[in-house]
Amino acid sequence: MSVKVSVVVPVSEPGPDDDAFDACVRSLLEQSMPSDEYEVIFADDRSGDGTRERLDAVAAVRPNVRVLHLEHTGTPARGRNVGLAVARGEYVYLLGQRDRLERVALESMYRTAAETDADILIGRVVRGDNPPQRAFSRNRERADVLRDRLLGLPTAHKLFRRAFLDAREIRFPEIQPELSEQAFVLRAYLTAKVIAVLADQICCHIAPPPQEAPDPRAYAAGLRAILDIVDTHSEPGDARERLYAHWFRAGVLRLLGGRHLRTDQRGALFIELRALTAERFPEELDRHLPVHLRARAVLLRSGDLGRLVALGEAARGTSVRAELREVAWDEDTLIMDLAVELIGPDGAPVTFKAEGDRLHWTPPVAGFDLPAPLADVTDAVERARMEVYIRHQDHGLIFFIPVHGEVCRAQEGDRVRVWAVGRARLDVATVALGRPLRPGEWEVHVRMYTGAQQARTRVAGRRGAPLSCVGVLAGRPRRLVIPCWSEQRELSVCVExxxxxxxxxxxxxxxxxxxxxxxxxxxxxxxxxxxxxxxxxxxxxxxxxxxxxxxxxxxxxxxxxxxxxxxxxxxxxxxxxxxxxxxxxxxxxxxxxxxxxxxxxxxxxxxxxxxxxxxxxxxxxxxxxxxxxxxxxxxxxxxxxxxxxxxxxxxxxxxxxxxxxx
CATH class of the missing domain: 2.60.40 (Immunoglobulin-like)
Structure with a gap:
């Protein structure tokens, strides 16, 4: 029987006690797809910690497992490319050594890819406690890279038609490892005829990204290589501008607001990214950015590293105040009434300056004002919203809950407060993309977006207020479901x-x-x-x-x-x-x-x-x-x-x- 799927896993010294690597291997060996219909290719980067011997032992008893012993390079790009070269499957899936697949992942993804004739099939992925990407709001037979926000899914955890990759000679370039993966995916995105999304089935659990700071010069060179791909595979115009804006936002500005600016290399990183910005990211792109990133862009172009660091530190103090007003059952549906507002580092609500009928954001940095056109957030505030989602404590699965409510405003002097009130309805029989929730404890989280910033938190009961804890038998078949509370009075829902x-x-x-x-x-x-x-x-x-x-x-x-x-x-x-x-x-x-x-x-x-x-x-x-x-x-x-x-x-x-x- 022909091989339907080849899974390529680059391996580099995970160590004998790496539980995540063991879970990765087990998840590959325990797939529901028959073993003669898929193969697993481990591309070992000359590991010296006993990994080679362990993998060889697995391959000796598993006919569908192959181990490639490579010379050491220190990056996963060569292992992935060699694995792609020897793969026999109709489709290829790229997996990291600390990621793991759900048991039905390969079977579900292959079936959907065959039904949609997809060059790329994106199965739903989960990473930590991050909310799911909007691309996974529903299944899509014909997804669009920009409209469906596929650029927010830049990792290689996807099913690729092998003939498609070979015909277009798509391989991993030898650049900074994270950007190599994103360059591979971007080129595939821009040349594929059909991209499909499987949203109602969790397929892969992705390990946390590496925490080490990138080499500034290598990182900037990698971003240039990605922008060259954009130039090669897109025409001048709005689409190309939006692609550039994405990489300016995700590849440059977000890097200049996080942990990387608290390292010894921040000066070198700032210099490299400022030069790249002057070379490839014109000011016209700033209109595609949220306002806090417009502020970073202005400071980056002006060379003001001090205020850029201060802006990043100020943003870290933003939080959410979520008032849980009521928890009650409406037959089988749990109702949660919430009021949610963003709170600044000083503990006061985040506000905007009113100037006529327009609202302007004020940067929380002394001596720095944005020009009025860049500070204007009127249209963005119109899109302010509250989102509520649940997360399984053990498995990390996340699902959004429908919320019906409104965004409220109140003017106090020349400042305007913005908050949201709403009612979230948790139907345990359908909330998992039309399916019932699996047993276990599900944390309840809320995220608030005001048009300028966003933050998230656990939903908690008010101090001194009684904790609602009425359980009901819900769904078909009937299962006991109860709202429950952590030691810090944070709300969860326990199924069975x-x-x-x-x-x-x-x-x-x-x-x-x-x-x-x-x-x-x-x-x-x-x-x-x-x-x-x-x-x-x-x-x-x-x-x-x-x-x-x-x-x-x-x-x-x-x-x-x-x-x-x-x-x-x-x-x-x-x-x-x-x-x-x-x-x-x-x-x-x-x-x-x-x-x-x-x-x-x-x-x-x-x-x-x-x-x-x-x-x-x-x-x-x-x-x-x-x-x-x-x-x-x-x-x-x-x-x-x-x-x-x-x-x-x-x-x-x-x-x-x-x-x-x-």
Whole structure:
């Protein structure tokens, strides 16, 4: 049978303990496509860490695996080119040594490529906790490079028709590695007849990009090579100008606002990119840029490195304030009412200067003003928006949630505030591009774009407000879904908790206490109480200091109203001020829920002081600080103490001020 897909993986000394490389290899060997229909080509760059032997051992027992032993070059370009030269597949997929494929990736991508007769098939990729690119908003049989924002997907993680690459002699040039990959993809984009997008199937998980700063001269030379490709394969006009604007934005200006300006090479990088800008990027391109990048362009052309660095540092302080007003169920759909606003480094809302009917952005750098035409953001503010998405904690999958709302404005003097209010509707049966969510915990994130800047954050409940935690049986087949909360009161949605105890653990930051007749009643919300009433449960409290006493009391589960009010678990604990067995005394107590013989540590601590109890959530200001302390080391050795140490560390790092350096 002919080979349908060849996967080429350049390899360079991943090391014997590289879990990501092991996951990459496993993902290739465990594909759902029959092994005689695809091949894997590892192009080894003369690794000296035992990798060659490991790969040879795999190839010895896997007929569809080949290992190419190459001379050392230090870059993946030659390995990719040699792999492309010997590949036998109808299509070729390029993978990095720390990336991994979903099990159905090759089968799904090949089927879609064959159905659409695509020269290039872009299967959905995931990288860290970044929101998905807009190109993946839906499947596309005929995608356009500019209209569908394919330039935002510059890596080689795509299915390429091998005959197409050979006919156009498309190979990886020997330039800076990251730009070599982007030059390969750009040339393929600009010469392909059909580019298709597979959006409703996660295909590849991409490893984080390298963090080292590029060599300034080599980097500038690589950008020139990419611009030469644009000149060769496009005609003068609007399309070419937009291609140039993309590389000016992504290849030059973004580099001058990030970590690379905090390195020793920033001066050399600035000089090289300024020369390249004068040579290839005229001022006419600035109209295609967002306003903060227009400011960088002005400073770059004028040679003002100091203010450019200051502008980058100021932008790093921009954040989002997201107010979660309500969380409620509408049958099987979770409703989240939000108000979202960008906050500047000074803690004040980001505003724009009103001049007549126009709005202008003010650079947050003293002594620097943009010319009015460049500072005008009126049209961009019209496109301001809020976006809400969910991210799987374990797998990194991300999906956008539909949001219906509006952008609001308020004028205060000559300044205008812009914020967004909206209602996000999470339907767990369809939110995954028409499919149900897989089991697990999904974080809820929000991103705000104002027309000048954007930022994102986790959605969190307000301090002091009750945490909604009603669970429902949703979808077909029916599955338990509950809104739940982290130690910092950040919202997630859990699909199919693994047990009754886990469902209570996930919402335990919403615990409360009351006092009555010499007892403390510890009340925990229960997202969903089965018709059977749930299994018998006990609350176990362990003292985190002193004698380390343990108290175990029965817990009564009371049902709520499905879809409207949670049930509750109530435990009655005796209290005395003096130390003694079988009752609560002063100090910190770590709570656990015991169900069916197993124990689950809950997400809070119980503090007793002078006979009065209070819940101490991990995200609560004023919680016990134990970092690098004798008490912290003691707590870590006690049952349940590790949670208290971790909770206190989170509090101290998140809320308490850092002492000034001496």
């Amino acid at each position: 908790p693994r047990s009754f105890a886990e469902s209570i653990l996930l919402v335990s930051p919403g615990a409360s206490v009351t006092h009555r007749e010499g007892h403390v009643f510890v009340v925990l919300p229960v997202p969903y109480v089965p018709p059977s009433g749930g299994p018998p449960a006990e609350l176990v409290l362990r003292q985190l200091a002193g004698r380390g006493r343990t108290i175990t009391v029965p817990a009564l589960v009371e049902p709520g109203v499905p879809g409207r009010f949670p049930g509750q678990l109530v435990a009655k604990v005796p209290v005395r001020r003096l130390p003694g067995e079988g009752h609560l005394g002063n100090g910190l107590w770590a709570p656990h829920l015991r169900v069916d013989g197993g124990e689950t540590a809950l997400r809070f601590t119980l503090e007793m002081n002078r006979g009065r109890a209070r819940i101490q959530a991990a995200g609560e200001p004023g919680a016990l600080a134990v970092r690098r302390s004798t008490l912290g080391r003691l707590l870590a050795r006690l049952p349940g103490g590790r949670y208290a140490v971790r909770a206190a560390h989170a509090i101290q790092e998140r809320y308490l001020p850092t002492p000034p350096a001496s």
